[in-house]
Amino acid sequence: MQTTKAGENEVEVKVTVAQLPTTQPIDTMIQNGQVQTSVNGLTLQNGVTTNLLSAKAATGEEVPEQILVTSRQQYGLPDDAIVYCNFNQVFCFFTLQLSKHVFMHNFFLVIQNRPSDT
Numbered sequence: 489m490q491t492t493k494a495g496e497n498e499v500e501v502k503v504t505v506a507q508l509p510t511t512q513p514i515d516t517m518i519q520n521g522q523v524q525t526s527v528n529g530l531t532l533q534n535g536v537t538t539n540l541l542s543a544k545a546a547t548g549e550e551v552p553e554q555i556l557v558t559s560r561q562q563y564g565l566p567d568d569a570i571v572y573c574n575f576n577q578v579f580c581f582f583t584l585q586l587s588k589h590v591f592m593h594n595f596f597l598v599i600q601n602r603p604s605d606t
Contacts, residue, residue, distance in 0.1 A: 505555060506530055518559055530555070536562050572599055 508514075508527050517525040517534050523541065524533045535558030539546035542553070565571050572595075 514557055518557070518562060524554060532557050534558070534562075572602070 506527075508530075510527070513525045513527050514532060516522070517532070521536075522534060523537045524531055526532070531554045533541065533552065533554040533556050535556040538552065538556065542550060544550040545552040560567055560571070
């Protein structure tokens with residue numbers, strides 16, 4: 489357990505979803521753009537293809553039935569960099585709720601004040 493500057497404790501939570509003997513089928517699924525694969529009878533879905541299997545799961549309206557697997561490489565993201573992202577839906581950018589405006593303002597401050605790319 490680590491302590492932050494404010495003296496608060498940070499806690500890391502890890503949950504094992506599945507014990508897999510190998511990741512080779514997952515690597516192959518991602519590299520070949522397959523929709524899903526199976527490892528020891530457990531179906532794993534390529535997260536990039538969620539909209540092909542369930543439009544509601546892709547929009548967050550339903551919980552996916554399979555375990556989703558994605559990688560930074562699928563989205564063209566570097567392995568050794570921090571990625572700033574926001575998982576709100578588009579309408580959240582235009583809402584009149586104060587709390588979301590404050591959140592977005594703070595989010596944009598983080599982006600604006602990030603260290604320069606080298």
